[in-house]
Amino acid sequence: GAGVSQSPSNKVTEKGKDVELRCDPISGHTALYWYRQRLGQGLEFLIYFQGNSAPDKSGLPSDRFSAERTGESVSTLTIQRTQQEDSAVYLCASSLGGLAGAQGSYNEQFFGPGTRLTVL
Amino acid sequence: AQKVTQAQTEISVVEKEDVTLDCVYETRDTTYYLFWYKQPPSGELVFLIRRNSFDEQNEISGRYSWNFQKSTSSFNFTITASQVVDSAVYFCALSEARIIFGKGTRLHILP
Numbered sequence: 258g259a260g261v262s263q264s265p266s267n268k269v270t271e272k273g274k275d276v277e278l279r280c281d282p283i284s285g286h287t288a289l290y291w292y293r294q295r296l297g298q299g300l301e302f303l304i305y306f307q308g309n310s311a312p313d314k315s316g317l318p319s320d321r322f323s324a325e326r327t328g329e330s331v332s333t334l335t336i337q338r339t340q341q342e343d344s345a346v347y348l349c350a351s352s353l354g355g356l357a358g359a360q361g362s363y364n365e366q367f368f369g370p371g372t373r374l375t376v377l
Numbered sequence: 378a379q380k381v382t383q384a385q386t387e388i389s390v391v392e393k394e395d396v397t398l399d400c401v402y403e404t405r406d407t408t409y410y411l412f413w414y415k416q417p418p419s420g421e422l423v424f425l426i427r428r429n430s431f432d433e434q435n436e437i438s439g440r441y442s443w444n445f446q447k448s449t450s451s452f453n454f455t456i457t458a459s460q461v462v463d464s465a466v467y468f469c470a471l472s473e474a475r476i477i478f479g480k481g482t483r484l485h486i487l488p
Contacts, residue, residue, distance in 0.1 A: 290476070299468060299480035313475060346420065365412075366476065368422035 259283070261369035263349050269375045270339055278334040278372045282351030289332050290366065291324055292348040300348065306332060339376045346371040379404045381471045383479035390459055391487050398454045398482045400469030406430075410472040411445065411452045416481070417465040425467075428452065459486045 262281045270276050282289050291303040302316035306326040317323070321339075326332040336343055350366040380403040390396045402411065413425040426436065428445050436443045440457045456463050464486045469479045 292478075300478040302475060302477065305475055315475075348422065350422075365424055365427055367424070368414075370421050 261349055261351050261367050263347075263369040263372050265372060266370065267373045267375075269377065271377050272341060273338055275335065275337045276339055276374065278336075278347050278374070280332045280334070280349030280351075280369060282330070282332070282349070283353075283367055285329075286351035286353050286367075287329050288352040288354065289326055290350045290352075291332070291334050292350070293318075293345045294348060294371070295345045303334070303347075336374075339374075341376050344374055344376045346373050379406075379409075379471055379477050381469055381477050381479035383467075383469055383482050385482045386480070387483040387485070389485040389487060392461055393458050395455060395457050396459055396484065398456075398467050398469075398484065400452045400454065400479060402450050402452065402469070402471045404450075404471060412470040412472065412476075413443065413452075413454050414468045414470065414478075415465045416468065422468070425454075456484075461486045461488050 261283055264279045268276055280289065287308045289306045292300040293303055294300050303322065304317055304324045305313040308329065321337045324332060324334045332349065334347060348371045349369045352366045382401045384399055388396060407430065409430045411428045415423045415425055425441065426443055428443065433445050433447055435445065442455045442457065444453045444455070452469060454467065464484060466481045466483045468481045471477050
């Protein structure tokens with residue numbers, strides 16, 4: 258089956274515009290994650306969806322960032338009024354089942370290729 | 378709070394040398410998972426290994442090996458007989474309530 262896909266692969270926008278980034282997880286994966294990776298930096302957690310539970314939004318850097326997920330399918334990350342510091346690669350990952358906590362739970366993440374966002 | 382530290386930001390070795398990438402973590406939980414990922418120049422993250430906190434056995438997979446020591450909260454990764462294709466950024470990660478990544482170690486294998 259297909260892996261995690263993201264679109265667009267590249268997005269160039271002007272400061273102040275809104276952008277939407279899309280993630281299609283692996284079919285059957287109940288968990289979905291968004292990360293941000295600035296140039297030369299590590300991965301910064303943004304948000305986590307698990308099934309029908311309330312999402313963990315604790316990593317969102319500001320109220321300009323929001324994300325939605327319909328059921329256990331596609332997710333959209335929206336950045337409003339983009340700023341130059343939003344320029345980064347936005348990575349999506351999905352996993353079968355939730356995060357660690359129960360012994361034996363399986364939570365390997367499969368990553369998409371990312372969307373490279375450039376804010377001019 | 379959970380934290381992952383990869384103290385080595387960048388390492389360069391000559392091909393065929395062995396190299397060890399360090400990872401030290403902090404967590405208050407007794408149940409957690411540790412991971413290593415590889416990010417080659419193409420950018421896509423590649424899963425290498427998952428280890429749960431109850432399993433301290435070291436693991437070897439080809440030229441790769443991992444040393445998990447709970448006593449020192451470390452999960453180090455060794456590449457034996459390195460090759461140019463091993464050049465990448467390597468991330469260590471900890472999964473507790475959510476997954477936290479270290480800042481990565483950029484590995485250059487010189488021909």
